[in-house]
Amino acid sequence: MSPILTIEDLSAGYGGRAILDGVNLQVHPGEIMTIIGHNGAGKSTLLRAVFNLVPSRSGRISLEQRDVWALPSDRLLLAGIAYIPQHRSVFPRLTIEENLQMGGYLVRDKAVLADCIARVLDLFPILKARAGQYAGLMSGGEQRMLEIARTLLQDPKLIMLDEPSIGLAPKMVDAVFDNVRLLRAQGKAILMVEQNVKKALSISDRAGVMELGSLRIQDQASRLIDDERVVRLYLGKR
Ligand SMILES: Nc1ncnc2c1ncn2[C@@H]1O[C@H](COP(=O)(O)OP(=O)(O)OP(=O)(O)O)[C@@H](O)[C@H]1O
Numbered sequence: 001m002s003p004i005l006t007i008e009d010l011s012a013g014y015g016g017r018a019i020l021d022g023v024n025l026q027v028h029p030g031e032i033m034t035i036i037g038h039n040g041a042g043k044s045t046l047l048r049a050v051f052n053l054v055p056s057r058s059g060r061i062s063l064e065q066r067d068v069w070a071l072p073s074d075r076l077l078l079a080g081i082a083y084i085p086q087h088r089s090v091f092p093r094l095t096i097e098e099n100l101q102m103g104g105y106l107v108r109d110k111a112v113l114a115d116c117i118a119r120v121l122d123l124f125p126i127l128k129a130r131a132g133q134y135a136g137l138m139s140g141g142e143q144r145m146l147e148i149a150r151t152l153l154q155d156p157k158l159i160m161l162d163e164p165s166i167g168l169a170p171k172m173v174d175a176v177f178d179n180v181r182l183l184r185a186q187g188k189a190i191l192m193v194e195q196n197v198k199k200a201l202s203i204s205d206r207a208g209v210m211e212l213g214s215l216r217i218q219d220q221a222s223r224l225i226d227d228e229r230v231v232r233l234y235l236g237k238r
């Protein structure tokens with residue numbers, strides 16, 4: 001199967017400071033690829049660089065073999081890339097339903113949009129039960145689910161998630177990861193950054209370890225869980 005996302009020799013940084021150093025990776029349809037690594041390793045910078053949000057970059061990025069390097073973020077969204085940043089991005093003073101409508105702003109036909117929102121809400125019972133409530137009143141985990149649900153309205157090919165489990169109680173982490181699997185089941189390509197290494201690897205197909213801006217190891221997630229270096233550096237003390 002040909003990849004949805006191909007990153008070749010990607011380097012990036014802020015001002016004069018180089019962060020990413022020659023990253024190569026691919027993500028395929030129906031695949032969860034997870035990047036782990038210590039704080040400051042450059043994981044968020046990788047996702048931001050793909051979404052053209054980093055000031056200096058070099059390399060090549062293609063979406064389904066199409067070169068998307070020069071596209072600004074809004075065009076990348078149109079081309080089929082969704083990005084959920086590390087920090088929460090729901091509109092707190094809008095209701096859940098209104099947040100979903102914002103996510104579906106590209107859908108011109110109101111009846112079609114209402115239909116899409118109804119279908120997405122069927123997938124997320126927690127959101128459906130509280131569709132009229134302000135998003136800002138929901139728990140962190142529920143807000144994450146809303147972010148995930150909202151991306152579905154853009155019908156993206158690739159979804160980039162930056163630490164979806166950050167700050168969540170274990171039960172909510174499981175619920176959010178169930179939603180990530182649901183995205184995979186819909187054939188989306190998923191590029192996820194996570195520090196909850198054990199759980200993230202257990203739902204991932206492939207994974208990579210980022211150290212000082214380089215992807216040092218890339219392998220099947222099931223193999224990385226047992227990799228001696230990963231166990232020592234990321235799983236040992238848990
Ligand atoms: N806007 C910015 N301007 C300058 N330096 C930045 C900026 N954003 C990040 N950095 C630096 O780039 C490096 C990588 O940051 P990045 O956020 O990509 O790391 P990370 O792996 O996502 O870390 P964490 O696990 O803490 O989220 C860090 O040294 C950080 O201080």
Ligand SMILES: [Mg+2]
Nearest residue numbers: 043044045086
């Ligand atoms: Mg980060």
